[in-house]
Amino acid sequence: GAGVSQSPSNKVTEKGKxxxxxxxxxxxxxxxxxxxxxxxxxxxxxxxxQGNSAPDKSGLPSDRFSAERTGESVSTLTIQRTQQEDSxxxxxxxxxxxxxxxEQFFGPxxxxxxx
Amino acid sequence: DQQVKQNSPSLxxxxxxxxxxxxxxxxxxxxxxxxxxxxxxxxxxFLISISSIKDKNEDGRFTVFLNKSAKxxxxxIVPSQPGDSAVYFCAASSNTGNQFYFGTxxxxxxxx
Numbered sequence: 001g002a003g004v005s006q007s008p009s010n011k012v013t014e015k016g017k018x019x020x021x022x023x024x025x026x027x028x029x030x031x032x033x034x035x036x037x038x039x040x041x042x043x044x045x046x047x048x049x050q051g052n053s054a055p056d057k058s059g060l061p062s063d064r065f066s067a068e069r070t071g072e073s074v075s076t077l078t079i080q081r082t083q084q085e086d087s088x089x090x091x092x093x094x095x096x097x098x099x100x101x102x103e104q105f106f107g108p109x110x111x112x113x114x115x
Numbered sequence: 116d117q118q119v120k121q122n123s124p125s126l127x128x129x130x131x132x133x134x135x136x137x138x139x140x141x142x143x144x145x146x147x148x149x150x151x152x153x154x155x156x157x158x159x160x161f162l163i164s165i166s167s168i169k170d171k172n173e174d175g176r177f178t179v180f181l182n183k184s185a186k187x188x189x190x191x192i193v194p195s196q197p198g199d200s201a202v203y204f205c206a207a208s209s210n211t212g213n214q215f216y217f218g219t220x221x222x223x224x225x226x227x
Binding site: 004040041042043044093107108109 | 117119121124149151156157158159160161164204206214215216217218219220
């Protein structure tokens with residue numbers, strides 16, 4: 001399978017707990033994006049990686065959110081002290097070279113539910 | 116601040132007829148536009164794109180029209196097929212930024 005994969009597919013957690021969401025991009029894709037989609041809303045940009053660096057973190061909604069990428073491959077999005085408003089589908093996408101005019105390939109998403 | 120808007124949350128069309136999905140944007144710096152299609156429990160998949168130097172791009176049954184003066188684009192699907200039933204997202208970007216801005220999506224139902 002050469003597509004973007006994400007794990008877990010579903011995560012239910014209690015308010016106040018930390019969660020880690022994983023993204024495995026397509027091999028060779030240097031750019032990686034995280035988005036969030038709340039119920040009934042569009043895709044909300046969170047963060048963009050070029051290689052292992054994150055030149056644009058402007059979409060992270062609070063300091064409870066952080067992300068890292070290693071080996072120009074896998075990325076982890078961490079949400080600390082989760083709140084109910086963090087409940088959403090978290091989508092990861094990757095693209096070749098990161099040029100904006102390159103198509104982004106999306107993973108299936110992780111559905112996070114905070115009780 | 117929603118820079119890309121899809122004002123119709125849903126649309127129903129008879130099989131064989133034309134589906135027209137609309138998208139409006141506010142940022143005049145946007146110069147590249149895409150449509151993504153999303154089935155339930157799957158990530159969005161790229162459908163078609165258009166650069167601001169064009170006003171039309173066609174790929175099989177799918178055509179995207181861009182009206183820069185109106186800051187409006189539309190996706191036409193003809194003839195519509197039941198397998199086209201999905202949520203369609205419009206997205207826009209500029210060459211000065213690092214991200215795509217997505218609309219809220221339009222859920223298309225093609226009735227057999």
